[in-house]
Amino acid sequence: MIVVTGASGQLGRLVIQGLLEKLPAAQVVAAVRDPAKVEAFAALGVQVRQADYDQPSSLERAFAGAEKVLLISSSEVGKRAPQHRAAIAAAGTAGVKLLAYTSLLHADRSPLGLADEHRETEAALADSGVPYVLLRNGWYSENYTAGIPAALQLGALYGCAGEGRIASAGRADYAAAAVAVLTAEQAQAGRVYELAGDTSYSLAELAAEISRQTGKTIPYQDLPQADYQAALQGAGLPDWLAAMLADSDAGASRGALFDDGRQLGRLIGRPTLTLADAVAQQLRG
Template sequence: MTIAITGATGQLGRLVIQDLIPAVGAGKIVALARSPEKAADLGVAVRAADYDQPKTLGAALTDIDTVLLISGSEIGKRTPQHAAVIKAAQDNGVKHIVYTSILNADTSTLGLAHEHRETEALIKESGIAYTILRNGWYTENYTGSLPGALQAGAVMGSAGEGRISAATRADYAAAAAAVLSGAGFENKTLELAGDTAFTLSDLAAEVSRQTGKTIPYSNMPPAEFAKVLASFGLPEGFATMLAEGEVEISKGVLFHEGSELSNLIGRPTTPLADSVAAALK
């Protein structure tokens, strides 16, 4: 069995490959990357694959049994990009597609969910066996901005007291590796999220505890928060979408009570305190 990992040079892709090598052996893994030279340090075979250049995808998926389709990062372009990978998988006789979707994609009110729903439908229509990994929020979505929060003296957002069942990239990567190296996951959809939910007030309290400084949570109107995000360099449209998404988070769209993720990886998901400590190093 040969497994191809799309987006292999991204943060999630690299972690999946690290976890997968001990499980199946480097010789059974192919890293697919837009810039193959950036994948030279991964320790596995590398093939060029560009979502926007379908001709590269056919060669990339030759003699591949399973594909991990890591969702693209270009909002608004992901459905046609993913469709190109799915078509190449069909043309090359790929037997199994594993896709990184979003938590509760079928009912989620987050703007990001739309392209995931479309991609899930395309995969199911392809006739190829599938596993949908509906990943919840990455804890790093918040801990990555802690240096800015410390500088500003507050954790900022528009999520109110919405509870967020986040987990780390490493947790989700371990889940993907478990599915790719395991058996019995065909035609299943897995809702994956952290064991213990937190609010942004909880995050601020943990940052305060670990730094010895008083770092409150500042809950802002979404329009104001969008301006803050734009001031950090995010494109205006993307900043607005993220801020509006925070309003949905306040309603519980990223809360999940199940333990599917920890059951799959065979350990508890990474505690918030550990993630904060890592970000503050």
């Protein structure tokens, strides 16, 4: 039995769908804070269990009888470390044979502010005694392509990544990697996967691709980090999110979102989402 936490989220849903292509529905558990959000999975025979990262007892119930657990990192930045520790403890209590954790690309040396809680979680895993595998996910292409409508409205793509290369991949690629690891015949405990796109691009190249596909001239405007953060706040983003996005862009300028190992493509057995296809997907809606 495989339990997927955060199964109502965008990544979690894709993982559940992928597991259903390989396993009977009864062997798949969707662990979610609000079971009503995954009624469609329940209708397919997937076990749905209530699980709240802030309620350790609910995690213990959700993980009961599980052979493997996919711990999808919490979306609550700033609260992740204690939430993840609770999940790891519950996995230990349940006697889970493999816990897969969605960490961050090169979390051990990443300059991103986001890396701190991932490093704390990886340390907690190492101390837990629970067999684990790290899925160090790089950037989702959707993180950047979601900004295409704003770029078209403003007539420019803004950021603070300089000429940094971004080896992103589609959310579906990372979900497929999780499915591959969870269903692999080979032992996975102790492995660390640095997962990123097969190819990379700069934000100037992203702007050029947007221009090519829309027929509109969309230049890339590189800003100082503080100015970009202020622009995001001015656009209505919460302060914490604006700070995180600006920090991530600045990290990209220092190589934080780049990797050329191609482990992701090899793991899923196909090429990862290209920049052109990512832009096309967004433009199609």
